[in-house]
Amino acid sequence: MIRLHHVQYGRSFRVLWLIEEIGVDRFGGLEVIEHRIGTREMAESGLARVSPAVRIPAIEFDVLEMSESGAIVEYLAETFAPGLARMPGNPERPRWLQWIHYAETMASLIENLNLQMVFLRPPAKPSPIVVKLTVARLRQTLRGMETALEGRDWLLPSGFSAADIMMGFNLFAAPYYVRMEEFPRLLAYKARIEARPAYQRAVEREGPQRFYDRDFYPVPEA
Structure with missing residues (x-):
């Protein structure tokens, strides 16, 4: 087991x-x-x-x-x-590895925002400048994915892979900080992810999320 x-x-x-x-x-x-x-x-x-x-x-x-x-x-x-996977020798392996690690670039920004906006409690206050810069960087990583998804359903031309699975956490959390309407390809990609039976079984195991206490966290006022 x-x-x-x-x-x-x-x-x-x-x-x-x-x-x-x-x-x-x-x-x-x-x-x-x-x-x-x-x-x-x-x-x-x-x-x-x-x-x-x-x-x-x-x-x-x-x-x-x-x-x-x-x-x-x-x-x-x-x-x-x-x-x-895309095993050694597969021409898509470099891109597969790049997307797996790209997911961590994005996740580190989400982690920073979680720390600033969810974990910090009064009397601590999040820094508006830090939050604004971090949201801008997160938006840029989403924009990069939006561009890469032009003309394809998944991150790699050959189809679904573990690189897409790495985005499961990211695309769950990013909408709490970035309005996703500006990324139509990403929204369609997220819908394809959510339609996968294995994803649905994982979500069923998770149950309702207990971390975020609101639907969206705007940049705090200075």
Whole structure:
């Protein structure tokens, strides 16, 4: 059985969705260990044994222990679902790897906004300048995807891959900070993602999100 250390709708959602795409039965079952972000629980839970940074996601499978969502997605795809990977020698491999790591560029900006807008509580206040610059950078990463999706359904010309799975967390969280109406291709891409049965099974496991307390977080006033 594979064990996934997980925070609801965090980066570990990528791994949860990938496991559903591969098939839970391929791993002999799935145990999801949910952690509470923003509390001491993660530091005191023993997660550090699996994840040196004491962050999610992390997996345990037989003798394998791994953390970092991009590394886990790349390894599981190449090992259990080569059709979702682009293996060495495949001409699309460089682009596949680029999109997997592009997802982390985007996710780091979302993480920064989460810290500024969700985790900071009164009397702390988010910095309007930092939030504005971070939203602008996030919008630019979305614009890059919008351009790349011209004339295709998925990030790679040959079709759906684990690179698209890496965007599962990003496209869930980005609309809380960026109005998505300016990105029609991305909205259509997000709809295609949400129509996948494996994605729907992952969302069903997650249940209603409990992190964001509003539908949209505008840049705070100075």
